[in-house]
Amino acid sequence: MRVATYNVNGIKARLPRLLEWLDEERPDVALLQELKSTDETVPDREIRELGYGAIWHGQKGFNGVAVLARGGDPAERLRGLPGEPEDDHSRYLEAEVATADGPLIVASIYLPNGNPRPGPKFDYKLRWFDRLAARARVILAEERPAVLGGDYNVIPDDRDTFSVRAMADDALTQPESRGAYRRLLAQGWTDALRSRHPRGGPWTFWDYQNNSWPADRGFRIDHLLLSPQAADRLVDAGVDREHRGRERASDHAPTWIGLR
């Protein structure tokens, strides 16, 4: 079975790309980020017609995450992360999905970008990371197959960017960001793409600017973290690169794992 994460960068503008990706790649579970849409205005009819159940945690204009599951509605477990009541960003949605191989816990994650740095946006990123780590511990303690997938807005190390120098001052590569990501993994999570591609990459994001896509100047920021019970079943991981090159594509490519 296949679990994918895809930052769509606007689900209304991206609907044709999203529908053809679901139709062509048939992921069993799809975790979406950056809907840029409220729950009420999400175009869910066409998605359901392709056989996917879905739950949404949207927001007007920006942010917004979703969990899609082929063949049935995901059962919501948590909407938003605890720990900061004044945080109104829609960045976290956790659910249990039924699969042919049994139930699976999944979370769709859109971690704050954190630029410009230093400043309140970078501070928010690090606080949000702490809140995610606290929740991840709770999930891990259940000792069940679980996948935390999404746009983490972290380039884990220098192997994961086309240019260390170009990204040196960016929030995505700072020691604080990388340290938070590393501490999360140290709880016992497996970075699935890293484990299957130990030499670095593959890229999951290419900026719209600077001729980035044609020149293949990208980096790896969309991650799928697996609990030990899920990591035992990992057989493959990759990026649907080809979808990034299509007309009016997202700046992210769908990123996926295959589980036994």
Add this chain to the structure above:
DNA sequence: ATGCCTAAGCCCCTTAGA
């Protein structure tokens, strides 16, 4: 030092992204 490019809200510029 800044814009490059894109989406969305609100009205054709601003905010946000990474």
